[in-house]
Structures are given as structure tokens and as C-alpha cells.
Amino acid sequence: xxxxxxxxxxxxxxxxxxxxxxxxxxxxxxxxxxxxxxxxxxxxxxxxxxxxxxxxxxxxxxxxxxxxxxxxxxxxxxxxxxxxxxxxxxxxxxxxxx
Numbered sequence: 102x103x104x105x106x107x108x109x110x111x112x113x114x115x116x117x118x119x120x121x122x123x124x125x126x127x128x129x130x131x132x133x134x135x136x137x138x139x140x141x142x143x144x145x146x147x148x149x150x151x152x153x154x155x156x157x158x159x160x161x162x163x164x165x166x167x168x169x170x171x172x173x174x175x176x177x178x179x180x181x182x183x184x185x186x187x188x189x190x191x192x193x194x195x196x197x198x199x
Contacts, residue, residue: 135160135164138167139164142170143167149171151173154173155176156178157179159179160185160189161189162193178193
């Protein structure tokens with residue numbers, strides 16, 4: 102049984118000028134995971150709507166931004182790297198999510 106269904110989505114994300122600012126090595130290592138999780142969130146919004154979601158190691162905030170599109174009740178994003186947090190905050194502000 103396949104959990105993936107074919108749908109067409111157009112989601113506009115806004116990012117700061119230097120999306121990789123902060124812990125770039127970790128970002129590059131987990132980039133595909135964030136993209137895959139974001140795709141999963143957007144493909145199955147019913148699993149996340151009206152839920153409180155907490156992400157550890159949020160990096161640029163891609164998953165959190167995706168969660169905002171499926172109407173979760175609350176999203177908490179965190180990261181341990183201060184420059185990464187500042188960049189994430191800038192990305193969220195560009196999407197009017199702060």
C-alpha cells in the first residue's frame with residue numbers, strides 16, 4: 102500500500118538573501134529530509150491540521166512554513182545555532198508567520 106498520492110501543489114516560500122546562513126554543513130546534510138518532510142506534510146494535511154507540532158533542529162524553517170499551510174493549531178520550531186535561529190526568524194517574517 103502506497104502512502105504517497107500524486108497531487109499538484111504550488112506553495113510560495115520566501116527566504117532571506119542568505120538561506121544557508123548559520124550552520125551550513127548541517128543544513129546541507131538535512132536539506133533533503135526537510136524537503137521530504139515538507140512534501141509529506143503538504144501531501145497529507147489531514148494528519149497535521151488542528152495539531153500542535155514541535156520540530157527540533159528546524160534549520161531554515163521550511164517544515165514549519167509548510168505546516169502553516171495545513172492549518173496546524175500551533176507550531177514550535179527550535180534550533181541550537183544562534184545564526185541559524187536568526188535566519189529562520191527572517192524566513193518566517195518574510196512569510197508573515199511571526
